[in-house]
Amino acid sequence: MNAPLNHPLMMLDPDVLRSFVAIAETGSFTAAAARIYRTPSAVSMQIKRLEEQLGVSVFLRDARNVSLTHDGEVLLGYARRLIALNREAISRFVTSDVSGVVRIGSPSDYGEAVLPSVLKLFAKSHPSVVVDVVIDQSTSLLKRFASGHIDIALISCMRDQTPDPGEVLMTDDIVWAGAKGGQAYLMDPLPVSMWDEGCVWRDSALAALEKVGRSYRVAFMTSHSAGQRSAILADLAIAPMGRSFLGSDIQVLDEDCGLPAPGKYHLLLKVAADPSPQVMALSDHFRARFQHFSETGVFEAP
Template sequence: MNAPINHPVPLLDLDLLRTFVAIAETGSFTAAASAVFRTPSAVSMQIKKLEEILGRSVFSRDARSVTLTSDGELLIGYARRLIALNREAVSKFVIPDISGVVRLGSPDDYGERVLPHVLKRFAKTHPAIAVDVVIDQSSNLRQRLSDGGLDITLFTVCRNIPAEAEILLTEPIVWGGAKGGCAHMREPLPLSIWEEGCAWRSVALEALGRAGREYRIAYMSAHTAGQRSAILSDLAVAPLPRSFIGEEIVALGPEEGLPLLPTYNLAMTVAPDASAPVKAAADHIRATFESFRETGKF
């Protein structure tokens, strides 16, 4: 009996898979091209080659969007695993000395919005490093770092910026209210605010005092989810960074009878005796905010 003929299985190029994943995550050939440092035409050629190897279409495209086909949905899991395995293997040889733990502090609001992006970036380049995240008020985080309990911390501050702090972001504080809501019309004004020690709380209360606007604390929480719930339920208004405003929460101001608020700063402080992993994590935080300043998105 004749032996079966073994047909060689083609190998998938990791560069093709990296581009494929970038398109799937951004939903755009153009955005993916920027992410993988190639031209849009080169990205299109890569996907054409990938589809030729597989004999299947991996994307459905129209004038407005790019979505995965059923075969693309199947491939995406394999692609991410192959890229992660390659990264892990290479890191054992390229950066064998970079390991350890990074103790990172962040206020709740940025812990929810920003840290997932930072940790994802960091894990890609430093998979052997563990990150211990502490979420707390800015004043407490600064004290923890001073006491040696943290290696890096993010914190919000409106004035009296410490000399050792690095400013990552400066933006206006606005009053956030429910779209179509009426909480801002009530007397006294119902507020949803953070606990004592929050930079936004102090400037908001000072502004209301100067404007002679009576208020009451209707809701108090140190967590962003709690603040959003109070606003979306139209129970109160709250001082928020402008970047927190979205479709369901709108910015209110003098036209709605509320005083203007100042800008605030999101700052970072790194321990003076920072190790190589800590410095690497700080670089990823800087890169994340640099991207936000350029695109307006985390």
């Protein structure tokens, strides 16, 4: 029976939602407890109360793994938005005078697709914060992050090679991309456009070609996504790309074209330990943007 219209709706506790998100991202009650500075038993009690409050199970548990149920997957999207909205409200009224510097590292593809909209919104909410951006390969960004030279890093990694800790912002297919109507994929050896060494798209794609014995030659080298697209559109070569970056002028070349699937990759958000208010705020902007992408399929701000 539905509650009366004037019946007060229950409120979800932000602390409980933070615990829920931490478990979903780490896959472990113990790791989540360490991330949010609580004991595993306290986190377990929070989730028990959350499931009782909602009347559904949000996690599947076995001796080794914790995974989301279907209801848990649905709740995860709401939880991330509610947490981000809470921090946005706090920053609007309490930390609007926050100043300082935030240092970001990103691969060039996400630098072009995501950073403009994120930084535009962040500049409105934190006009006194200076943002320093480094565009580089994920392997180099990991070194910069580990040495403390950047506060926030967007890192690409293969799905089965996720560094810890790292918050998964999105998972995408690596696909072979070619010009629509192009003929490059028919050539032998296969002309391939490559990123610099250390790119997970490159490493996975070449491993896939070598596994099936497909001969190839590196026909184009670039460190930036704009150069990669130029080589594809000119039909000089094909290239491994994230499916989300193809666009209307590029097609997927699959096994019907004699090309093996390179696999899937994660995009991770890595945030410095004990982050400053401005680092936390900008991290939440990234989370909100990728949540928007998961719901709409576009990176641009609404």
